[in-house]
Amino acid sequence: MNVLREIAEQVRDGENGRVRYTVSDGGGGYFQNVRRILEFSPDRILLGGKKGKLRIEGEELSLGKCFKGDVAVRGRILRVGREE
Amino acid sequence: MHGVEIELEGLSVHRAIEKLINAGIGVLSARRTAKNALIVCIRANDRKKAFAILRGSCYNIKNTRFTGTARALSRCIAAAGLLIGMICSAAAVLFLQGRVLRVEVTGSGEYLAPEVRAILAEEGVGLFSDFGRAKALLPRFLALPRVHFCTVKGEGGVLTVRLEVSDETQPLAVLPLCSPAEGRVEELIVLGGTPLVQVGDSVARGQVLVSAERGETGEKLVIARARISFPIIREYELPEEQALLQASLEFGELTDIHTTKTATGCRVEGTAYAEAALGFG
Structure with missing residues (x-):
């Protein structure tokens, strides 16, 4: 049941237009529902979705494939946080 | 990956990535190189479209270069003449390698x-x-x-x-061995052929000593050597010593030599030897 609730929350986030992401520990990440790239530097990236923003902090950050709302971030991600 | 890298410079240069994405151009990678500069890599096919989008914007395009196979391809096209020359040279070398020059x-x-x-x-x-x-x-x-x-x-x-x-490759004789002089057979060695005389026989000059015989492959073979002794009597109008020298020059080896003084010079008597061989080295 917990798994189903988690899946439902993920789906709801996607429908609400928030940025969804998958991050590997000490590595890069994959972000979906990205509408805007508000900031981009080697230690900080700010992504904007339909609703809200997502802040990514880390080291030697760069962008991988960016296409149709999907953005891959390379480098070493240390923190990910939401901003309204 | 085959693409083209575009180096952009300007304020809020990261907005250029948004512009490209919103125009449907896939960004393969992007990285910051300076505070107001970044390098964006897109597919080589989207290059013209990307330039069209960025032309009217406030970003400076500092440099572009191909990456991956597109870069190699662009260099090959730029050096087409050199490549064609290299291929032609290689083909010529390969062709002439197996030909007589x-x-x-x-x-x-x-x-x-x-x-x-x-x-x-x-x-x-x-x-x-x-x-x-x-x-x-x-x-x-x-x-x-x-x-x-x-x-x-x-x-x-x-x-x-x-x-x-090689000097050893003498053709085998197909003729008989004949006596070189009239005298007596002192030595007869026959390795091929049929001997018609034996040691001690008296033979005439030109007499057949060994006849040819048919071999395995059909040819006639004679491999033989004969030594004939014959007496000599010769008068020279020379002193004895010179007469002996002259006689040895004429007849070669001499044995049983006997000299007699004559009114004009010297008479030399003795036994000389003549050899005949066929097929011997």
């Missing part, structure tokens, strides 16, 4: 070079001929006089014919 005759039979070249010309082996045609002429080279070993090699455009000759 020069003929060399080596070995102890090097003096037979004119005959070798005549054989090659007769068979149509000349400039740019295939090496295989020359190698097929090996039996003809072996048939040259005194040649007992031959190799034909082709490498690097040079046809090398190596001939080795």
Whole structure:
């Protein structure tokens, strides 16, 4: 049941237009529902979705494939946080 | 990955990535190089579209370069003439590698070079001929006089014919062995043929001593040597010493020598020897 609730929350986030992401520990990440790239530097990236923003902090950050709302971030991600 | 890297400079240069994405251009990668500069990599097919989008914007395009196979392809197109020349040279080398450009005759039979070249010309082996045609002429080279070993090699455009000759390759005689003088048979060695006389027999000059016999392959063989002794009596108008010298010069080996002074000079009597051989080295 917990798994189903988690899946439902993920789906709801996607429908609400928030940025969804998958991050590997000490590595890069994959972000979906990205509408805007508000900031981009080697230690900080700010992504904007339909609703809200997502802040990514880390080291030697760069962008991988960016296409149709999907953005891959390379480098070493240390923190990910939401901003309204 | 094959794409093109575009180096952009300007304020809020990261907005350029948004512009490209919103225009449907896939961004393969992007990285910051300076505070107001970044490098964006897109597919080579989208290059013109990307330039059209960025042309009217406030970003400076500092540099572009192809990456991956697109970069290699663009360099090949720029150096097309050089590539074509290299390919043509390689093809020419490969073609001429197996063709005759020069003929060399080596070995102890090097003096037979004119005959070798005549054989090659007769068979149509000349400039740019295939090496295989020359190698097929090996039996003809072996048939040259005194040649007992031959190799034909082709490498690097040079046809090398190596001939080795030998004095031991005497043709076997097909004639009978005849006596060189009238006298007595002192020695007779027969390895091939039929002896018609024996040691001690008296023979006439030109008499057949060993007749030819038919061999396994049909030819007639005589391998024999004979030594005939005959008496000599010769007068010389010379002193004794010079008369003996003259006699040895005329008849070679002399035995049982007896000299007699004459009114004009000296008479030399003795036994001389004559040899005849066929098929012996």
